Structure formats: C-alpha cells, structure tokens
Amino acid sequence: MCELLGMSANVPTDIVFSFTGLMQRGGRTGPHRDGWGIGFYEGRGLRIFQDPRASSESEVAQLVQRYPIKSEVVIGHIRQANVGQVELANTHPFVRELWGQNWCFAHNGQLAGFTPAAGFYHPVGDTDSEAAFCDLLNRVRSTFREPPLIGQLLPVLIAACTDYRRLGVFNALLSNGEWLFSFCSTKLAHITRRAPFGPAQLKDAEVCVDFQAETTPNDVVTVIATEPLTANEQWTTYTSGEWKLWRGGELQAAGRALDC
Amino acid sequence: MCELLGMSANVPTDIVFSFTGLMQRGGRTGPHRDGWGIGFYEGRGLRIFQDPRASSESEVAQLVQRYPIKSEVVIGHIRQANVGQVELANTHPFVRELWGQNWCFAHNGQLAGFTPAAGFYHPVGDTDSEAAFCDLLNRVRSTFREPPLIGQLLPVLIAACTDYRRLGVFNALLSNGEWLFSFCSTKLAHITRRAPFGPAQLKDAEVCVDFQAETTPNDVVTVIATEPLTANEQWTTYTSGEWKLWRGGELQAAGRALDC
Numbered sequence: 001m002c003e004l005l006g007m008s009a010n011v012p013t014d015i016v017f018s019f020t021g022l023m024q025r026g027g028r029t030g031p032h033r034d035g036w037g038i039g040f041y042e043g044r045g046l047r048i049f050q051d052p053r054a055s056s057e058s059e060v061a062q063l064v065q066r067y068p069i070k071s072e073v074v075i076g077h078i079r080q081a082n083v084g085q086v087e088l089a090n091t092h093p094f095v096r097e098l099w100g101q102n103w104c105f106a107h108n109g110q111l112a113g114f115t116p117a118a119g120f121y122h123p124v125g126d127t128d129s130e131a132a133f134c135d136l137l138n139r140v141r142s143t144f145r146e147p148p149l150i151g152q153l154l155p156v157l158i159a160a161c162t163d164y165r166r167l168g169v170f171n172a173l174l175s176n177g178e179w180l181f182s183f184c185s186t187k188l189a190h191i192t193r194r195a196p197f198g199p200a201q202l203k204d205a206e207v208c209v210d211f212q213a214e215t216t217p218n219d220v221v222t223v224i225a226t227e228p229l230t231a232n233e234q235w236t237t238y239t240s241g242e243w244k245l246w247r248g249g250e251l252q253a254a255g256r257a258l259d260c
Numbered sequence: 261m262c263e264l265l266g267m268s269a270n271v272p273t274d275i276v277f278s279f280t281g282l283m284q285r286g287g288r289t290g291p292h293r294d295g296w297g298i299g300f301y302e303g304r305g306l307r308i309f310q311d312p313r314a315s316s317e318s319e320v321a322q323l324v325q326r327y328p329i330k331s332e333v334v335i336g337h338i339r340q341a342n343v344g345q346v347e348l349a350n351t352h353p354f355v356r357e358l359w360g361q362n363w364c365f366a367h368n369g370q371l372a373g374f375t376p377a378a379g380f381y382h383p384v385g386d387t388d389s390e391a392a393f394c395d396l397l398n399r400v401r402s403t404f405r406e407p408p409l410i411g412q413l414l415p416v417l418i419a420a421c422t423d424y425r426r427l428g429v430f431n432a433l434l435s436n437g438e439w440l441f442s443f444c445s446t447k448l449a450h451i452t453r454r455a456p457f458g459p460a461q462l463k464d465a466e467v468c469v470d471f472q473a474e475t476t477p478n479d480v481v482t483v484i485a486t487e488p489l490t491a492n493e494q495w496t497t498y499t500s501g502e503w504k505l506w507r508g509g510e511l512q513a514a515g516r517a518l519d520c
Binding site: 042043044045047048052059066087088090095096097100101102120123124125 | 302303304305306307308310312319320323326327347348349350351355356357359360361362380381382383384385
C-alpha cells in the first residue's frame with residue numbers, strides 16, 4: 001500500500017505541514033520506503049519533486065520541507081513498491097499534457113490482470129498505476145474532441161475508476177490544476193479547514209502548527225490523505241466507491257460509484 | 261537570448277560543475293534573470309528542476325548544485341523572457357511523453373509569426389519555444405505510427421528545425437533519454453572530454469575541477485552550451501545550420517541544414 005496526499009485551496013497555500021507528516025511515513029513511522037513524489041500547481045505550471053529513495057532520507061524531501069511552495073492544488077504520494085522496480089520512472093505522481101493542461105495523477109492500490117487497450121498515451125514505467133492513468137486519459141480523449149465541461153467529464157472519470165476498482169484496489173487523485181478529483185476504493189479521508197482556524201498536531205512527527213497565524217479569515221483549504229495526518233482534528237472518511245470533486249478548497253460534487 | 265546546456269555521456273555523470281557555471285549567468289555574470297530549468301534523465305525517468313526566479317538566487321538551484329545527480333543525458337536552460345510572462349508554465353525545458361518515452365526540449369531564440377497547425381500536443385504556456393516543441397512532436401507523430409529508427413527520424417527533425425529557423429533564431433536541444441539532438445541557428449558550442457582528463461576552470465565562477473579525479477579512463481562526456489563554460493579548454497563552435505546527434509557522449513551523426 002502507498003499513501004496519498006492531496007490539497008485543494010482557494011488561495012495559494014503552503015502544504016509543508018501536511019507534507020512533513022506524510023514524509024515520516026516514508027521509512028520512519030510507515031513502511032513506504034520505495035520513493036515519493038509531489039506535484040504543486042503554480043498557475044498553469046506544475047512543479048514536480050520526486051525521489052525513488054525513502055522520503056525520510058531524501059535530500060529533495062528535506063528541501064521541500066524547508067521551502068514554502070504555495071499552491072492551490074497539490075498531489076503527493078509515497079510508495080511501497082508492488083508492481084515495477086524502485087526507479088524514477090515508476091515514481092508517482094505521473095503527468096501528461098491534455099488540451100494544453102498538465103494532468104497529474106497518483107494512485108494507491110493494485111490492479112490484477114490490467115491490460116488496457118493501446119491508445120495515444122503510453123506508460124513510461126512499469127506500474128499498473130501509470131497504465132491506468134494513461135488508459136483514463138485515452139478514454140477521456142476518445143470521448144471528447146474538445147475540453148468538456150466538468151459535468152460532462154465526471155461520468156467518464158467515474159466509469160473508468162469503477163472499472164479499475166473491479167480489478168483490485170483503486171484509491172486515486174487526479175487534477176488538471178483547476179479541480180481535484182478523488183476516488184476511494186478502500187481508504188481515503190479529508191479535512192476542510194476554514195475560519196476559525198485552530199492549532200493542528202501531526203500524528204507522525206513532533207510538529208504543531210497554528211493555522212490561525214498562517215491564514216486569512218477567507219481561506220478554505222481541504223487536505224485529502226490515505227489516513228488522517230493530524231491527531232486533534234476531525235477528518236471525514238470516504239466510504240468505499242465514494243468520489244469527491246474539489247475546487248478552490250470546496251466540495252463541488254460528490255457521489256458513490258455503483259457496486260460492481 | 262537564453263542559454264542552453266546539454267550533456268551526453270556514456271556513464272551516469274555528475275553535471276554539477278557545468279551547471280554551476282551556467283547558473284551564474286542567471287542574473288550574476290549574465291542577464292538571464294527570468295527563470296531556469298534542468299532535466300536529468302535517470303534511466304527512463306526524467307527529473308526536472310525548474311524555477312521562474314533567477315538561477316543565481318534560486319534555492320532550488322542551490323540544491324541542484326549541492327546534490328550530485330548522475331545522469332547520462334541532461335538538458336538545461338536559463339531564460340531571458342521575450343515571449344510569455346515569467347512563470348513556471350513558460351520555463352524550459354518542456355516535456356512530453358511520446359511512445360512511452362519522456363521527450364525533453366529547450367530552445368534559445370525567437371520565432372516571428374509562428375502559427376503552427378493544431379495537433380495532438382498543445383502548449384501549456386505562451387512561449388514560441390513550447391509551441392515549436394509541440395509542433396515538432398506533432399510532425400513526428402503524424403509521420404510515424406511506431407517509433408522509427410533514428411536514421412528515419414533525423415530527416416523529420418532536421419526539416420522541422422530548418423522551418424523554425426526560417427522564422428527567426430532557433431538553437432535547440434532535444435532528447436528522448438537515449439540520444440541528444442542539437443541544432444544550431446546562431447550559437448552553440450561543444451566539448452567532448454575523455455581520457456586523459458585534465459583540470460577545467462569555469463569562466464563564470466571561481467570553480468576549478470580536476471576531471472581526472474572524478475572519472476574513469478573509459479568515460480566519455482560531451483557538454484554542449486550556448487557559449488563555452490570553461491576558460492582553459494578548447495570548445496568546438498557549431499556553424500549556422502549545423503546539427504549534431506550525440507549518444508553516450510559520442511557524435512553519432514552530424515550535418516548542416518540547407519540554407520533557407
């Protein structure tokens with residue numbers, strides 16, 4: 001199993017606090033020693049930091065923890081390898097350009113006997129995760145010639161995720177830089193922080209942050225993670241098959257995929 | 261004008277020395293204050309570090325200078341903005357997946373009135389450079405259904421670069437992680453280092469490195485840059501229209517595009 005981290009916010013927000021918690025699970029408080037990666041959207045641009053080494057020992061991870069990159073959408077992942085060697089090409093998140101947007105994806109789980117049809121997008125590495133991402137983009141691309149409205153796109157995303165979930169475990173985060181789509185097969189939780197902000201205590205490290213000092217009263221920040229990252233806050237657990245679409249920190253749409 | 265940096269080597273090689281020289285030109289010994297980026301291939305994977313801020317002041321650039329990433333192919337760039345705002349989406353190098361490979365591209369120059377036909381790959385940002393990269397990939401993709409041999413691919417690359425050069429200045433580096441293709445419109449130079457290795461003195465910083473201590477006798481490392489980076493070595497200047505294809509540090513093919 002891997003761990004996912006996502007963020008959606010209505011103002012560029014520093015995710016160092018949550019990232020610090022997640023990184024501890026990469027070889028220290030958790031078994032995910034086989035690499036990590038995080039993608040930060042900055043406007044239309046996407047900045048990716050990745051390392052096939054354990055996050056708790058990675059110099060690049062230390063940089064990210066020191067360096068307060070502010071972003072409205074973030075997708076992070078730490079990996080415990082199942083399919084595919086430990087190497088950069090197998091490290092999440094994965095990125096492809098679609099309609100002049102950077103689409104970014106990370107997955108937690110395993111798919112059995114996944115043999116997607118060939119399409120325009122091809123995996124670079126060997127993971128079932130990247131193969132699923134490419135298949136999902138190929139489906140989107142073959143369904144729409146032009147960028148659709150999100151209401152048109154959602155059924156295609158949900159149908160694809162439902163298919164992948166039939167093959168195993170499929171918890172996933174996907175973004176085009178505007179919205180953040182999350183799909184839960186077995187394990188995902190979220191918290192939405194807004195005024196009045198309070199202090200938060202990381203579960204995995206001796207770190208506490210007072211969000212009131214870091215935010216303005218209008219900030220809305222949603223953090224999504226495989227398991228709650230803080231000990232003193234109330235996280236909401238996704239149910240199996242549940243999907244949520246976030247934009248600007250707010251829930252824009254939600255539902256539950258039909259059981260297989 | 262921007263500055264380019266490329267490397268092709270027959271063993272994973274640390275490019276920190278050349279990168280350190282280039283970074284000084286980003287706001288200190290040169291005027292290229294509008295961002296920088298560098299892509300390192302690690303096997304099939306590609307690691308990109310980028311910053312829209314001046315490289316001489318960038319914390320990410322400092323990390324890259326401290327962190328001896330070894331790679332067989334590297335493409336770097338520092339930017340002086342002409343077309344497109346200073347933002348991450350306009351920062352080179354640009355990357356797209358083609359046939360399951362990461363293709364990476366950086367460009368120095370400007371193209372006038374460049375309006376490429378629409379195709380599969382779309383620019384994310386506003387630069388003529390990224391538009392040319394997408395157009396080049398669209399041409400390659402529409403010419404070949406399957407990955408061609410390099411001998412089949414080269415005429416397509418050269419024809420595209422010749423067309424771009426007709427519109428302005430087009431010095432460029434392109435790689436799929438195996439080969440490094442370089443095209444000179446106005447300014448490009450290379451040096452191939454092999455045994456017996458000697459010391460090298462950077463032009464732009466008080467840094468000297470003894471390559472003999474850093475290499476084995478079989479290493480072959482070619483560095484390509486807009487202008488020579490060292491003061492005490494003999495660099496070879498490309499002529500206008502000249503292209504060279506590097507693989508494993510060695511020149512694999514070279515020629516000169518027909519004059520327009």
